[in-house]
Amino acid sequence: MNIRIGEDATPIEILLVEDSPGDVRLTQEAMRDAKVQNNLHVVSDGLEATSFLWRKGKHANALRPDLVLLDLNLPKKGGREVLEEIKKDPSLKSIPVVVLTTSAAEVDILRSYQLHANCYITKPVDLDQFLRVVKAIDNFWLTIVKLPCNPK
Amino acid sequence: MTLQPEFAADPAATKRLIQLSCVAATICMVVAGVVLIGWTLDIDLLKSWSPSLIYTKTNMAVSLLFAGAALWTLREGPRSRVQSYCGYFCALVVLFIGVLALSETLFHWNPGIDQLLFAEFRRSPGTLYPNRMGFTGAICLVLAGCSLLLMDVRRGFDPRVGQILDLLVAVISFSALWGFIFGYRPLYAFSSDIWISLPAAIGLFALSVGMFLARPSRGWMRIFSGEAPGCMLLRHLVPASIVIPVVWAWLWLYGQRVGLYGTEVGEILFATTMIAGLILVLYLTVRPLNQTDALRRRAEAEIRELNAELEGRVAERTKTLEQQAAVLTEQAALLDLAQDAIVVRDMHSRVLFWNRGAEALYGWLSEEALGRYTHELLKTEFGEPTEKIEHELLRQGLWEGEAIHHKRDGTRLIVASRWALQRDADGAPVRILTITNDITERENAEAKYRGLLEAAPDAMVVVNQGGEIVLLNLQAEKQFGYRRDELLGQNVKNIIPEGFAERLIADGLRSAEDALAQQIGTGIELTGRRKNGSDFPIEIMLSPLESPEGVLVTAAIRDITRRKNAEQRLLQTLKEQKRSNDDLQQFAYVASHDLQEPLRMVASYTQLLAQRYKGRLDSDADEFIAFAVDGAHRMQLLIGDLLAYCRVGTAAVEFHETSSGAALEQALSNLQDAIQKSGGVVTHDPLPTVVADGAQLVQLFQNVVANAIKYHSAELPRVHVSAQKNGGNEWIFSMRDNGLGIDPKYFDKIFVMFQRLHAREEFSGTGIGLTVCKKIAERHGGRIWVESEPGKGSTFYFALPERG
Numbered sequence: 001m002n003i004r005i006g007e008d009a010t011p012i013e014i015l016l017v018e019d020s021p022g023d024v025r026l027t028q029e030a031m032r033d034a035k036v037q038n039n040l041h042v043v044s045d046g047l048e049a050t051s052f053l054w055r056k057g058k059h060a061n062a063l064r065p066d067l068v069l070l071d072l073n074l075p076k077k078g079g080r081e082v083l084e085e086i087k088k089d090p091s092l093k094s095i096p097v098v099v100l101t102t103s104a105a106e107v108d109i110l111r112s113y114q115l116h117a118n119c120y121i122t123k124p125v126d127l128d129q130f131l132r133v134v135k136a137i138d139n140f141w142l143t144i145v146k147l148p149c150n151p152k
Numbered sequence: 153m154t155l156q157p158e159f160a161a162d163p164a165a166t167k168r169l170i171q172l173s174c175v176a177a178t179i180c181m182v183v184a185g186v187v188l189i190g191w192t193l194d195i196d197l198l199k200s201w202s203p204s205l206i207y208t209k210t211n212m213a214v215s216l217l218f219a220g221a222a223l224w225t226l227r228e229g230p231r232s233r234v235q236s237y238c239g240y241f242c243a244l245v246v247l248f249i250g251v252l253a254l255s256e257t258l259f260h261w262n263p264g265i266d267q268l269l270f271a272e273f274r275r276s277p278g279t280l281y282p283n284r285m286g287f288t289g290a291i292c293l294v295l296a297g298c299s300l301l302l303m304d305v306r307r308g309f310d311p312r313v314g315q316i317l318d319l320l321v322a323v324i325s326f327s328a329l330w331g332f333i334f335g336y337r338p339l340y341a342f343s344s345d346i347w348i349s350l351p352a353a354i355g356l357f358a359l360s361v362g363m364f365l366a367r368p369s370r371g372w373m374r375i376f377s378g379e380a381p382g383c384m385l386l387r388h389l390v391p392a393s394i395v396i397p398v399v400w401a402w403l404w405l406y407g408q409r410v411g412l413y414g415t416e417v418g419e420i421l422f423a424t425t426m427i428a429g430l431i432l433v434l435y436l437t438v439r440p441l442n443q444t445d446a447l448r449r450r451a452e453a454e455i456r457e458l459n460a461e462l463e464g465r466v467a468e469r470t471k472t473l474e475q476q477a478a479v480l481t482e483q484a485a486l487l488d489l490a491q492d493a494i495v496v497r498d499m500h501s502r503v504l505f506w507n508r509g510a511e512a513l514y515g516w517l518s519e520e521a522l523g524r525y526t527h528e529l530l531k532t533e534f535g536e537p538t539e540k541i542e543h544e545l546l547r548q549g550l551w552e553g554e555a556i557h558h559k560r561d562g563t564r565l566i567v568a569s570r571w572a573l574q575r576d577a578d579g580a581p582v583r584i585l586t587i588t589n590d591i592t593e594r595e596n597a598e599a600k601y602r603g604l605l606e607a608a609p610d611a612m613v614v615v616n617q618g619g620e621i622v623l624l625n626l627q628a629e630k631q632f633g634y635r636r637d638e639l640l641g642q643n644v645k646n647i648i649p650e651g652f653a654e655r656l657i658a659d660g661l662r663s664a665e666d667a668l669a670q671q672i673g674t675g676i677e678l679t680g681r682r683k684n685g686s687d688f689p690i691e692i693m694l695s696p697l698e699s700p701e702g703v704l705v706t707a708a709i710r711d712i713t714r715r716k717n718a719e720q721r722l723l724q725t726l727k728e729q730k731r732s733n734d735d736l737q738q739f740a741y742v743a744s745h746d747l748q749e750p751l752r753m754v755a756s757y758t759q760l761l762a763q764r765y766k767g768r769l770d771s772d773a774d775e776f777i778a779f780a781v782d783g784a785h786r787m788q789l790l791i792g793d794l795l796a797y798c799r800v801g802t803a804a805v806e807f808h809e810t811s812s813g814a815a816l817e818q819a820l821s822n823l824q825d826a827i828q829k830s831g832g833v834v835t836h837d838p839l840p841t842v843v844a845d846g847a848q849l850v851q852l853f854q855n856v857v858a859n860a861i862k863y864h865s866a867e868l869p870r871v872h873v874s875a876q877k878n879g880g881n882e883w884i885f886s887m888r889d890n891g892l893g894i895d896p897k898y899f900d901k902i903f904v905m906f907q908r909l910h911a912r913e914e915f916s917g918t919g920i921g922l923t924v925c926k927k928i929a930e931r932h933g934g935r936i937w938v939e940s941e942p943g944k945g946s947t948f949y950f951a952l953p954e955r956g
Contacts, residue, residue, distance in 0.1 A: 127759035
């Protein structure tokens, strides 16, 4: 199905994999003002992220996300592993994954792209910039880009 | 005492005289034996041998027996010690009996020895006591006994003393005999009771003559045993002069008594026959004398002939020598021209020739040197034994070597000498030609070089083609812990087990030379082994050395234990440095991530707080929030700069051909906002392409230009960048501004981390920017410095080595 811009469309499902409650809150703050209606699902570690994606345990009824915002440094299972698993799964690899992390290290950037991350963004320290970046993600991935149909 | 002419003994005569002494001894013993037989068988005739019936007493007979035996034993010639003692014993027995018999007569006592062997029942004529010998007989026995004992006494004793005693015996016995022969009683019966018997007289006379003959080479007897013609004459005439008159007198007397002729006729006959006899004796004596003389004359003639021949030869030889001398003189004149010292000497080392060179070298003139002994003149010292030199000279005809000579003024000279031996036609060595050069200076120079070798700070070892050590210096002894004599001749493998010998020897000489040619001046690192077996690292420099013994290899060996240790320490330090760098990288990562994380929280939420609640709280809250926001912001900058600094230090620098102009443009573009805001202008000259890490070069320009913009003066900031090559291989970039300028006392401080010259209120900043620039410069092998005056702007210089 097509993504509709505007009023009555089905809300976009976004999975935020983030262990820092502060960042979660900031992201939620930024998303609140977003033009596109969205449902932000938050998981706080890599293991839970995989449970959500593959609908296991308490996430058995989870929806397939349209976009994944993935932090790299996560407890239990690292963001890189999660990324790798997503991109290896034929049914999931079409979901765009935005790596949103504090690290500006070259190694992390390169590694992420090698694992087929769809984009890599360093979280800006400045609040305004952060908000702007999240809105930009919103805008870019949910409005400008054409995503494949979500077979839910 | 008159001087005795010395006679050479005639061995034949001596031998004959000794034989005669044996005959005399035999006569003596035979007489005694016959008398003793007479006593045993009681035959009067055998006891007295004459109608006078004067018996020879048994003790006299026994004494004569012993005396004969003593004479026989003690005659001149080889005899054993036992024989000698037997002889002395016999002589002592004679003396003992004689003394006892004499004491009987003198002291009128009777020890009972007279009748010991045979008793005499009636007194024979001229006997005092039955069977007691007469006084004269006893005296003769004492004298004869003494004389016999004195025959062997030699030291400090005149043999003529014994011979005088002997002579007394001879006179007494002979006069007694004379009495018996001519029937003149007083000669044998000296008084009524001092008689002597005929056998005793014969025995004693034979004994006395025998004692003379037994020592032909002593005392007066030397004249009889001599070789001289006079001695011979004496030997012949003395017996004749004793025997002939006695026999003639007796015959003459006997003829008269039996009435063959009258007194006158008798006297004529006696005189005539005496003359005839004497002539005969003289003739017989003179004949051998003549024969001897003829022999002597023939020998003399032969000697004269030989002498004449010898003189002829000498004359001939002299002539030859003179000719040779003439030639030699001529040659000597030529030799005089030679620069070397040329000396000719005879086999006794006497100087025969001394050229001008020798005069110049030694300071002795030719006429002073001629005839002198060279070793005295020059006080020669040789390095080897003279016998060895002489031996070599005689064997090979040549000798060559070094010696020490002394000049006339005593100056010591080291000389190289060559000797040549000249031989005559028969091959006998005649003279020695020596050519000598002064090599003192050369030797001293060599000594200096040896000193240099010894003083060398490295161990020096010279090795021959067989790998044997032929020369070494003090350092080599020290380094390897051997004494010099222990190392000489050793194989080099013993001190450098691997690498050296194989390189030079195993491949054979030619390849060794090739190997050498490649290795000249290069240090080969090997392992050396000390005497105690411990190994140590060495560096060897090799160089070939042409010598008469072939190509030698000189090895300068340096103990590099300390260098190796230093290298080891350096490696260790590098390792630690690397670990420290790794740690730093880890820290940088931690700083970039883990530290950023909470910082972002603080910064974000204080900002959020400021945005949402500004003006809704009281003014204090607004101020506090502003401080928190500012702090978080500065911390953010600080961490960012620190990260940049760490990256410069830890990231692998990638050097590429980089356009410094493009780097500057990139830096300016990064600073675009700040430049525009300040209204400043940045200009530059054409900039070169250099070999550098592009990103870091950008960073450097960016930091310096940013500072220039930031610390501007009242004027609008102007920055000019230029580059030029200095004399060396460096590009010097200069970045001149018209800013505040820097007091020279801060020139060093500004490049130190966190050092700031301004209060935060005046200019913001972390104090890391220039530190990063310095690090970048150092990473490129370059340097950065500043020239400035407060109020007149600053110029930052960056020197970058040219690579390629």
